[in-house]
Amino acid sequence: MKNECLWKSLYKYRFLLKELISRDLKIKYRRSFLGYLWSLMNPLLMMWVLTLVFSYIFRFDIPNYPLYLIIGQTIFGFFSESTTVAMMSIIDNAPLLKKVYVPQFIFPLSRVLSSFVTMIFSLIAILIVMLITDVPFKLTLLALPLPLLFTLLFSVGVGMLISAVTVYLRDVMHLYSIVLTAWSFLTPIFYPISIVPANIRWVLQYNPLYYFIDYFRQIVLYNTLPNVQTTVFCFELSIAAIVIGAIVFNKLQKNFLLYT
Amino acid sequence: MIGELYMTGNIIEIENLTMRFNLAQEQFSGLKDLIIMASKGKLKFNEFYALKNVMLKIKKGEAWGIIGRNGSGKSTLLKLISGIYTPTSGAIKVKGTIAPLIELGAGFDPELTARENIFLNGAVLGYSHRFMQDHFDKIVNFSELEQFIDVPIKNFSSGMVARLGFSIATMVKADILIIDEILAVGDANFQEKCYKRMCNMMENGTTVLFVSHNVKDVEKICKKVLWLEHGQIKMVGNSNEVCQSYQNEMKE
Numbered sequence: 001m002k003n004e005c006l007w008k009s010l011y012k013y014r015f016l017l018k019e020l021i022s023r024d025l026k027i028k029y030r031r032s033f034l035g036y037l038w039s040l041m042n043p044l045l046m047m048w049v050l051t052l053v054f055s056y057i058f059r060f061d062i063p064n065y066p067l068y069l070i071i072g073q074t075i076f077g078f079f080s081e082s083t084t085v086a087m088m089s090i091i092d093n094a095p096l097l098k099k100v101y102v103p104q105f106i107f108p109l110s111r112v113l114s115s116f117v118t119m120i121f122s123l124i125a126i127l128i129v130m131l132i133t134d135v136p137f138k139l140t141l142l143a144l145p146l147p148l149l150f151t152l153l154f155s156v157g158v159g160m161l162i163s164a165v166t167v168y169l170r171d172v173m174h175l176y177s178i179v180l181t182a183w184s185f186l187t188p189i190f191y192p193i194s195i196v197p198a199n200i201r202w203v204l205q206y207n208p209l210y211y212f213i214d215y216f217r218q219i220v221l222y223n224t225l226p227n228v229q230t231t232v233f234c235f236e237l238s239i240a241a242i243v244i245g246a247i248v249f250n251k252l253q254k255n256f257l258l259y260t
Numbered sequence: 261m262i263g264e265l266y267m268t269g270n271i272i273e274i275e276n277l278t279m280r281f282n283l284a285q286e287q288f289s290g291l292k293d294l295i296i297m298a299s300k301g302k303l304k305f306n307e308f309y310a311l312k313n314v315m316l317k318i319k320k321g322e323a324w325g326i327i328g329r330n331g332s333g334k335s336t337l338l339k340l341i342s343g344i345y346t347p348t349s350g351a352i353k354v355k356g357t358i359a360p361l362i363e364l365g366a367g368f369d370p371e372l373t374a375r376e377n378i379f380l381n382g383a384v385l386g387y388s389h390r391f392m393q394d395h396f397d398k399i400v401n402f403s404e405l406e407q408f409i410d411v412p413i414k415n416f417s418s419g420m421v422a423r424l425g426f427s428i429a430t431m432v433k434a435d436i437l438i439i440d441e442i443l444a445v446g447d448a449n450f451q452e453k454c455y456k457r458m459c460n461m462m463e464n465g466t467t468v469l470f471v472s473h474n475v476k477d478v479e480k481i482c483k484k485v486l487w488l489e490h491g492q493i494k495m496v497g498n499s500n501e502v503c504q505s506y507q508n509e510m511k512e
Contacts, residue, residue, distance in 0.1 A: 012386055013383075015382075015386065015387060015388045015389065016384055019335065019380050023376070026372075027372075096384070097344070097361075099344070099360065099362045099367045100342065100344065100384050100385075101342050101360075180312055258281065
């Protein structure tokens with residue numbers, strides 16, 4: 001039963017995956033008046049606040065700053081939210097795991113996917129900003145699924161890794177929010193890359209999210225298509241994350257039940 | 261492997277099954293202690309054998325009772341059969357689908373309502389939303405929980421949770437039904453109803469594994485009984501013989 005290959009068990013438990021995703025979405029907006037509208041309002045309001053802050057206090061020379069900002073925010077926000085909820089997925093679902101056999105990777109996966117669904121909703125916010133700021137809708141937009149896919153795969157990989165490690169080392173829970181804060185400052189979300197001093201710019205080179213966000217901006221903001229090389233590189237980054245996540249998860253999952 | 265099982269008519273084959281748990285001997289309170297203890301070589305684990313060299317062959321359609329004192333390894337055995345635990349050594353071959361009812365609330369989310377949990381639990385067992393929709397009324401009917409169907413499970417009594425769990429697990433037609441203690445919390449009426457349904461299922465070829473501390477119930481339902489003690493098989497055989505000796509020893 002345990003040796004079933006990944007795809008086979010994914011297929012067998014596809015109903016469960018669906019059910020888990022809809023459960024997450026249901027619980028997320030339960031008892032809020034605006035419900036799903038929050039996925040749309042949240043990025044817009046956040047962008048508004050940040051745009052105000054950065055137009056009056058710090059000034060960056062970026063054309064169409066609101067759009068620049070909301071793209072970075074959407075991608076990084078998805079990554080940080082999805083991996084944070086995935087982190088607790090095994091621990092939260094321990095009661096289920098202890099009573100029925102379920103492939104365990106399904107829990108971090110479903111959490112990342114439900115965040116992904118929310119993020120797709122918030123793309124409407126980007127659309128609204130594009131309309132307001134008169135950005136032309138060009139055919140390059142058809143490439144939009146690519147950066148979304150990169151970010152999704154990358155987040156699944158990180159989510160699996162961190163959910164497995166957290167079971168054994170609960171300290172990760174407390175540390176991760178700090179890591180995310182540092183990570184967000186090391187990602188050009190609200191500032192242009194040009195303000196990063198040349199001697200520390202190399203740090204950005206090791207930040208996969210920087211490439212994904214840049215890819216997205218190229219398509220939406222500058223109406224250009226990144227070249228094949230960049231695309232392949234982004235793919236490699238996200239696949240590498242998944243492979244590492246899966247290997248670590250597979251190694252650690254044997255004793256999950258004894259530690260949850 | 262599965263071919264072999266077909267030939268012999270066995271639905272479950274267990275060979276030399278051993279399950280070892282490492283119980284942490286000393287609770288370390290932080291990283292500092294952990295490093296100090298690990299460097300001194302003091303980080304020892306107490307090995308605990310929950311099951312030792314268990315052999316068992318179960319034929320399709322048989323009803324097996326599993327008895328023994330608390331901590332004798334009954335639940336561990338059922339969890340190994342359901343695939344929840346991986347054995348330390350030995351082999352388990354299972355042919356067919358399992359509907360496990362291990363302890364209370366066979367995989368429910370306390371935050372969700374009974375209605376939502378029916379679909380979640382169905383999906384855990386591998387059934388689509390549509391399939392569960394088709395059987396929804398029958399499940400609710402059998403559980404007699406119509407009034408509480410939109411109440412979150414966390415507000416249910418243990419008896420109500422058991423009703424719901426039993427209704428779902430027996431409605432989906434699994435090849436093997438595992439029932440661990442859960443009927444003890446139901447009232448007499450509901451227990452009677454459950455026994456009837458289990459007998460019905462057995463007539464239709466479902467294999468039942470039944471754990472209970474009530475030896476009378478075990479005798480009533482099961483033809484064969486496995487008696488575990490300290491993780492090892494103490495006795496295995498026809499239900500009246502094993503139950504008799506078990507009761508004799510309990511009296512001493």
